[in-house]
Amino acid sequence: MEHFAQLLLISVILANLFVLGSHPLGACIRAVALQGIALGLLPLCLHPDERSIHLFIIALGMIGLKGCVIPGLLFRAIRDAAIRKEQEPLIGFNTGLLLGAVLVGLGFGIAGKLPLPPYTESSMVVPVALSTVMMGLLVIVTRAKILSQALGYLILENGIYTFGLILAAGLPGLIEMGVLLDIFAGVFIMGTVIEHIHREFGSISAHKLVNLKE
Amino acid sequence: MTVLVLLILIPVVVAGVSFAIRSDAWRPWTLVVAAVLHTSLVASLWFSNAWPSIGTWLSLDPAGKVVLSLISALFLAASVYAVGYLHRRLERPNRTFVTALLFFLSATSVVAFSQHFGLLWVALEATTLASAPLLYFNHNPRSLEATWKYLLICSVGIALALLGTFFLAVADTFQGPVDGALLLPAMLPRAGSLSVPWLHAAFIFLLVGYGTKMGLAPMHTWKPDAYGEAPGLVGFLLSGVLTSCAFLALVRLTQVCQAAGQMDFARPLLILLGLLSMGVAAVFMLGQTDYKRMLAYSSVEHMGILTLGLGLGGLATYGAWLHMLNNGLAKGVLFLTAGNIHRHYRTKTASEVKGVLHRLPLSGALFMAGFIAITGSPPFGLFMSEFTILRGAIGNGRWGIVAGYLGCLAVIFIGMARIVVLMVFGEPPNDETAPGPKDSFLTTCTPFVLLAAVLVLGLYIPPWLDHSLQAAAHLVEGLP
Amino acid sequence: MLTTFIPLGVTLVAAPLLPGLINKTKAAFAGRQGPPLFQLYFDLLKLLKKGAVYSRVTTWIFRAGPIVSLASVIVAALFVPLAGHTVFSFSGDVIAFAYLLGLGRFFTVLAALDTGSSFEGMGASREVTFSIFAEPTLFIIFVILARVTDSLSLSRMLTQVPLFGMPSMAGLLALIVFSLFVVCLAENSRIPVDDPATHLELTMIHEVMVLDHGGPDLAFILYGASIKLFVMIAILAHLVFPMQGGSPVQTGLVFGSLMALVTIVIGIVESAMARLRMIRVPRLLMAACMIAFFAMIISLR
Numbered sequence: 001m002e003h004f005a006q007l008l009l010i011s012v013i014l015a016n017l018f019v020l021g022s023h024p025l026g027a028c029i030r031a032v033a034l035q036g037i038a039l040g041l042l043p044l045c046l047h048p049d050e051r052s053i054h055l056f057i058i059a060l061g062m063i064g065l066k067g068c069v070i071p072g073l074l075f076r077a078i079r080d081a082a083i084r085k086e087q088e089p090l091i092g093f094n095t096g097l098l099l100g101a102v103l104v105g106l107g108f109g110i111a112g113k114l115p116l117p118p119y120t121e122s123s124m125v126v127p128v129a130l131s132t133v134m135m136g137l138l139v140i141v142t143r144a145k146i147l148s149q150a151l152g153y154l155i156l157e158n159g160i161y162t163f164g165l166i167l168a169a170g171l172p173g174l175i176e177m178g179v180l181l182d183i184f185a186g187v188f189i190m191g192t193v194i195e196h197i198h199r200e201f202g203s204i205s206a207h208k209l210v211n212l213k214e
Numbered sequence: 215m216t217v218l219v220l221l222i223l224i225p226v227v228v229a230g231v232s233f234a235i236r237s238d239a240w241r242p243w244t245l246v247v248a249a250v251l252h253t254s255l256v257a258s259l260w261f262s263n264a265w266p267s268i269g270t271w272l273s274l275d276p277a278g279k280v281v282l283s284l285i286s287a288l289f290l291a292a293s294v295y296a297v298g299y300l301h302r303r304l305e306r307p308n309r310t311f312v313t314a315l316l317f318f319l320s321a322t323s324v325v326a327f328s329q330h331f332g333l334l335w336v337a338l339e340a341t342t343l344a345s346a347p348l349l350y351f352n353h354n355p356r357s358l359e360a361t362w363k364y365l366l367i368c369s370v371g372i373a374l375a376l377l378g379t380f381f382l383a384v385a386d387t388f389q390g391p392v393d394g395a396l397l398l399p400a401m402l403p404r405a406g407s408l409s410v411p412w413l414h415a416a417f418i419f420l421l422v423g424y425g426t427k428m429g430l431a432p433m434h435t436w437k438p439d440a441y442g443e444a445p446g447l448v449g450f451l452l453s454g455v456l457t458s459c460a461f462l463a464l465v466r467l468t469q470v471c472q473a474a475g476q477m478d479f480a481r482p483l484l485i486l487l488g489l490l491s492m493g494v495a496a497v498f499m500l501g502q503t504d505y506k507r508m509l510a511y512s513s514v515e516h517m518g519i520l521t522l523g524l525g526l527g528g529l530a531t532y533g534a535w536l537h538m539l540n541n542g543l544a545k546g547v548l549f550l551t552a553g554n555i556h557r558h559y560r561t562k563t564a565s566e567v568k569g570v571l572h573r574l575p576l577s578g579a580l581f582m583a584g585f586i587a588i589t590g591s592p593p594f595g596l597f598m599s600e601f602t603i604l605r606g607a608i609g610n611g612r613w614g615i616v617a618g619y620l621g622c623l624a625v626i627f628i629g630m631a632r633i634v635v636l637m638v639f640g641e642p643p644n645d646e647t648a649p650g651p652k653d654s655f656l657t658t659c660t661p662f663v664l665l666a667a668v669l670v671l672g673l674y675i676p677p678w679l680d681h682s683l684q685a686a687a688h689l690v691e692g693l694p
Numbered sequence: 695m696l697t698t699f700i701p702l703g704v705t706l707v708a709a710p711l712l713p714g715l716i717n718k719t720k721a722a723f724a725g726r727q728g729p730p731l732f733q734l735y736f737d738l739l740k741l742l743k744k745g746a747v748y749s750r751v752t753t754w755i756f757r758a759g760p761i762v763s764l765a766s767v768i769v770a771a772l773f774v775p776l777a778g779h780t781v782f783s784f785s786g787d788v789i790a791f792a793y794l795l796g797l798g799r800f801f802t803v804l805a806a807l808d809t810g811s812s813f814e815g816m817g818a819s820r821e822v823t824f825s826i827f828a829e830p831t832l833f834i835i836f837v838i839l840a841r842v843t844d845s846l847s848l849s850r851m852l853t854q855v856p857l858f859g860m861p862s863m864a865g866l867l868a869l870i871v872f873s874l875f876v877v878c879l880a881e882n883s884r885i886p887v888d889d890p891a892t893h894l895e896l897t898m899i900h901e902v903m904v905l906d907h908g909g910p911d912l913a914f915i916l917y918g919a920s921i922k923l924f925v926m927i928a929i930l931a932h933l934v935f936p937m938q939g940g941s942p943v944q945t946g947l948v949f950g951s952l953m954a955l956v957t958i959v960i961g962i963v964e965s966a967m968a969r970l971r972m973i974r975v976p977r978l979l980m981a982a983c984m985i986a987f988f989a990m991i992i993s994l995r
Binding site for chain 1: 332333335336339340342343346347350355356358359360361362363365366369370373376377380383384387388409411412415438439442443
């Protein structure tokens with residue numbers, strides 16, 4: 001089962017690299033949806049001895065939320081905006097890919113410095129989580145469309161959730177539900193704001209949001 | 215225990231009621247109803263000296279009591295002002311506004327009670343989500359841009375705080391599964407066994423994350439935009455209530471660090487961020503052209519002072535708690551009167567506003583007095599709290615910090631004075647266009663009461679308040 | 695003694711089959727009959743009988759180009775295992791292999807520049823740009839294999855480790871195979887990196903470099919290209935299913951069918967995709983490079 005977990009974690013990183021390197025917004029949203037599904041399946045692989053109805057329900061809820069509902073909200077936002085492609089971001093797609101690979105290396109390096117908690121099954125969870133967090137921040141900072149910034153926020157949250165997976169014993173299900181709800185509400189509000197911005201400004205390019213200055 | 219449940223649920227119930235009310239004119243009164251109920255419950259807590267709790271996750275301790283009282287008092291003031299304000303702005307539907315305000319009250323109350331780091335995080339994230347619609351009340355492109363920046367930056371900050379919370383959980387359960395992980399009262403006794411590298415990583419992420427909510431530099435970039443575009447009422451609540459909740463989160467973190475003996479790691483970081491915030495505020499205050507953004511930078515400065523006090527420890531911690539109270543009250547005066555001025559002159563550029571004392575005598579006088587208060591001049595309360603922090607710094611012999619602290623305060627005083635004095639005095643412009651509404655009772659009584667409170671706190675601190683602040687300071691220091 | 699050269703003989707004889715197989719696959723997808731499987735043999739024979747025309751502007755480099763590229767590819771083929779048997783191997787021959795291929799490319803590019811025509815120069819610059827991304831990927835893959843098998847010899851790398859057997863290596867293997875596949879497409883000028891059938895000025899890369907060669911020179915170039923394709927597919931086939939022992943006939947049959955399978959997959963990819971826009975190609979190669987880099991990081995733990 002550890003190998004399946006490793007495959008899922010690899011696909012998480014691949015989804016990040018895909019978002020960093022590609023421009024069709026629809027494809028990026030689908031990549032993040034697949035990432036969410038992979039993350040939903042991870043708890044079942046990482047804690048095989050704790051499999052219970054509770055875990056299955058959480059996994060199902062996660063897959064539903066991250067794989068269907070949240071991407072659905074984002075698709076609705078871009079359908080209204082009729083924007084299908086991302087502009088060339090601040091650092092370019094090629095440089096983004098290169099930086100993404102560097103961040104993966106950095107994530108593995110930092111994770112090597114932190115002592116591994118004794119009860120984790122897979123030693124790849126912490127590095128993948130840290131890399132995903134960093135790559136989410138990279139997407140937020142460099143993207144030209146605000147929908148991509150929201151996508152970067154989702155990737156960031158996915159990375160943090162990945163890290164939370166090693167704590168299944170430490171963090172009660174209530175908090176997980178609370179976290180999920182908050183993320184959902186956050187994305188919902190973001191989607192609403194994106195629609196409003198499209199209506200006001202006529203586009204969802206972040207280059208238009210420059211009126212507030214010193 | 216019922217008090218606790220009521221304090222959290224009453225705003226939610228009233229929110230539902232206000233959502234159902236059809237009339238825009240009657241809806242603001244639900245705010246006052248909820249605020250009065252909330253404040254009376256909090257007052258009963260003071261009189262009965264009770265420390266209610268639900269299980270272990272929600273309970274009241276001295277720090278939480280101070281913050282809860284501040285939240286309640288500020289919300290009461292805001293609700294009275296809101297009635298007058300919303301009646302002036304009846305052209306806008308206020309259903310989302312009022313409902314969001316009530317949810318905001320409920321979420322901040324949960325923050326004050328929460329003893330579990332996970333619950334604390336959920337509540338703070340809820341306050342972010344509840345306050346986003348408030349920023350967008352004016353429904354123009356600028357406020358939309360401000361709402362987006364607020365939402366994105368604060369969400370990212372809170373997400374990093376979540377990562378920090380997870381790190382903390384790993385630090386707590388490093389030796390194996392424990393009872394009551396992330397539960398503050400359970401963590402403090404066993405803080406010695408927390409894994410140190412994970413605790414350090416947790417501290418950094420939580421400081422950055424909750425610091426973003428507070429508006430510490432360099433994570434403060436959302437503040438000028440958000441406070442600049444929001445209605446004065448919303449700016450008041452954000453700068454008084456929300457920042458205090460974020461400060462409480464930092465206090466809880468400091469409690470854990472203190473118990474684990476890692477304050478040598480934590481103190482320099484807190485002091486650094488505090489001084490940096492004050493410095494950034496000073497630099498950006500000079501040459502500021504928008505008076506609401508000026509207030510935002512003032513907020514950044516005061517958050518820096520709070521963090522500095524927390525980092526210095528000892529006497530400065532007491533000063534920080536006192537400062538939190540004073541800052542919330544004084545910011546109320548400034549933001550509410552700034553809102554009045556904005557509505558009258560219809561511009562936020564300071565150079566276009568002149569002679570406020572002539573056009574709006576009450577608001578002008580209150581604005582001037584508020585400026586004197588917020589920059590730490592006696593006899594107002596902020597002088598006492600800032601002086602206490604200064605004494606704490608001198609007592610430790612940290613002369614560099616003293617120099618930076620005083621320097622920033624001086625620069626900020628000069629910067630603000632240039633803007634405020636030119637606005638308040640002088641000849642009002644002769645406009646053909648009819649100016650906006652004049653002062654009314656509802657829009658000026660609240661700032662007046664808040665100013666009076668700051669003045670009282672500067673002259674005399676009642677013993678029950680002093681006792682509470684001492685208890686809160688001792689809680690942070692880890693003393694019984 | 696002679697039996698050690700059997701793999702080389704098989705390579706030399708069977709290489710021209712592969713482009714024919716790819717064309718047959720593409721034709722099948724298009725619903726056509728397509729050229730016969732042995733078409734390249736007929737083409738080579740026809741070209742060898744022809745004479746060549748050399749421009750007065752060119753020097754000996756132009757004549758040497760095809761010969762050096764063919765010779766380097768044949769020498770590189772000595773190191774590649776075929777069904778588990780190699781002609782020649784020593785520690786570090788993987789570097790010799792990579793650089794021999796590089797030498798061949800270098801001389802092809804030089805010959806193209808030697809013609810003095812801007813047409814070929816454009817193709818040369820494009821080819822070299824893409825190889826900037828493809829070569830590091832190849833090297834990273836070799837580093838991963840070297841680390842996993844603790845050896846620097848190509849044959850030992852590919853025959854030692856049953857990557858396909860161990861589930862813990864499954865993820866790593868998938869990443870390596872994907873990157874190597876993309877590199878294979880790039881090095882052999884296949885779609886989506888380059889279109890071997892196009893003759894439009896703006897879209898040619900490899901074709902345009904060899905435009906001025908004729909007769910036996912063109913025969914050498916085509917033959918060399920088919921051997922290069924054969925060699926890289928052999929490496930891919932070994933990664934997927936390293937053969938270690940057993941009777942030569944048995945392993946030979948298995949290996950042959952595996953290579954045919956990979957060739958058909960290339961043909962399918964060519965039919966299913968269109969060639970990428972020129973500016974997108976570096977992104978694809980960069981993505982393959984980053985995936986290989988990621989695989990290296992995983993293997994370093």
